[in-house]
Amino acid sequence: xxxxxxxxxxxxxxxxxxxxxxxxxxxxxxxxxxxxxxxxxxxxxxxxxxxxxxxxxxxxxxxxx
Numbered sequence: 262x263x264x265x266x267x268x269x270x271x272x273x274x275x276x277x278x279x280x281x282x283x284x285x286x287x288x289x290x291x292x293x294x295x296x297x298x299x300x301x302x303x304x305x306x307x308x309x310x311x312x313x314x315x316x317x318x319x320x321x322x323x324x325x326x
Contacts, residue, residue, distance in 0.1 A: 267324045268305065270316055277324060278305035281313065289317060 262268070266280045282304040289299035300318030307314055 262301075262303065262318065262321060262323055268303075268321050269324055270305075270320050271322050272320075274322065276307065276309065278307055278314065278316075280304070280321075281306045284315075 262280060264280050264282060268278050268280055269276065270278070280303050284302045284304070287302040289302070291298070297319060302315055302317055303321055305314045305316055305321070306312075
């Protein structure tokens with residue numbers, strides 16, 4: 262995944278977001294309760310609300326490559 266990719270967030274997967282940045286200082290590679298790492302933290306632009314949302318790599322799915 263990289264800045265500029267169009268993505269969706271699982272499991273819902275209905276809305277689309279644009280990756281506009283990432284925060285390497287907040288990457289989370291500690292295992293969560295189900296032993297899955299969360300990965301990089303991305304900033305996602307929501308064109309419907311105009312908001313910037315934060316989401317870890319675990320739930321982000323690339324729509325275009």
